[in-house]
Amino acid sequence: MALITRRTVHLLLGAVLLLPYVALGWLFVISADGLGWVELLVLLAPAVAIGVGVAFVRGVRALEIAAARALLGVDLPDPDADTWSARRRAAAWLLLNAVLGGAVALLVLVVVPVAAAFVLAPWSSFPPLPTGPAAFWTPPVGVLLLAVLGTVLAVVGAGVARLAPVLLGPSAAERMAAELAASRRAERALAQRNRLARELHDSVGHALTVTTLQAGAAARVLDSDPAFVARALDAIADAGRTALDELDHVLGLLRDGADEAPDRAPQPDLRDLDSLLASTRAAGVQITADVRGTPDTVPLAVSREAYRIVQESLTNAARHAERARLRVAVDPDAVLIELTNPVRAGGTPGGGRGITGMRERVAVLGGELTAGLGSGEWRVHARLPLAGSTV
Helix, strand or coil, X not given: CHHHHHHHHHHHHXXXXXXXXHHHHHHHHHHHHHCCHHHHHXXXXXXXXXXHHHHHCCCHHHHHHHHHHHHHCCCCCCCCCCCHHHHHHHHHHHHHHHHHHHHHHHHHHHHHHHHHHHHHCCCCCCCCCCCXXXXXXXXXXXXXXXXXXXXXXXXXXXXXXXXXXXXXCCCXXXXXXXXXXXXXXXXXXXXXXXXXXXXXXXXXXXXXXXXXXXXXXXXXXXXXXXXXXXXXXXXXXXXXXXXXXXXXXHHHHHHHCCCCCCCCCCCCCHHHHHHHHHHHHHCCCEEEEEEECCHHHCCHHHHHHHHXXXXXXXXXXXXXXXXXXXXXXXXXXXXXXXXXXXXXXXXXXXXXCHHHHHHHHHHHCCCXXXXXXXXXXXXXXXXXXXXXXXX
16 A cells, blocks of 8 residues: 555656646647737747747756656666656656656546545435435445546556666666676676685695694604704794795785785795795605796796795695605796696596696787696696786
């Protein structure tokens, strides 16, 4: 009932919009006899232009949407485009409401007094209706007229509510644009989450692997080699500090947004390769490294991703082998990374999320990656192009 009442109010608002136009038209009708055609045209042309132009004013559609939401109970999105197509549909909605509002107001003004007369006829005189006992039939008719009026108002209000999304809602092109924008936002959000997952997996995962291996090795020689235990504890402490820095960086991105948040600490790149090799060697992995070229000349975007690929490859090697060979070459057009290590029986170095993360890093830069078993060794080969990279 409350919804029907609100929709009736919306229809009557259309009658309010129609009143100035009716008054203006009546003014011209009564003034036509005293004006010539030229004078009448001079007055009529700007009046019509103003009357029609009001429907196309910027912001009218927003007001119509607000009224439709509050009174018709229609869920309409906020207007996101002020196009002429949207203004034309808003003008059509205004015209529809004015016409229907005028008709509904006229119907209410006629039916309500007539129904009241029918209901009161047995006690009051409303010619040509009978009065007294002879008017026993008029009250039911009056109630019936009110019921019919209520039904008509409900049906018209429901019809207007169904038309609201057509005239006030987004057009097909606007809906497609909104869906495309939402899809792009979801794609960016997914890319950000994947980026954070890669950072967390590669950085903290490497530190935990080194810590685990160092702790295990120290436990085995706790009584026989105190010096090794001391070095292992120092390596564990360094790995923990590095992991905390990396974790702080990732949590900062999560809190502030991956695109807007400033880096809380400089992120490692190929210039930090020596410390990465040292920490992995300290975990007990024998690494033969061959680094050619000048890492300082590599754009930071490529250098950081290359560092993470090497880091994840060394983490896998530390988990599944005791030695590895690493080759990093900085060419004029690309960075080449190759790491090979033997695999223990039953080892599955490619079974985790690390390889997926490396593939995503390489794909972002438009490079190439191959990773797999061959001749009893695990081999990772990556090529990261330098062209088009951003710092």
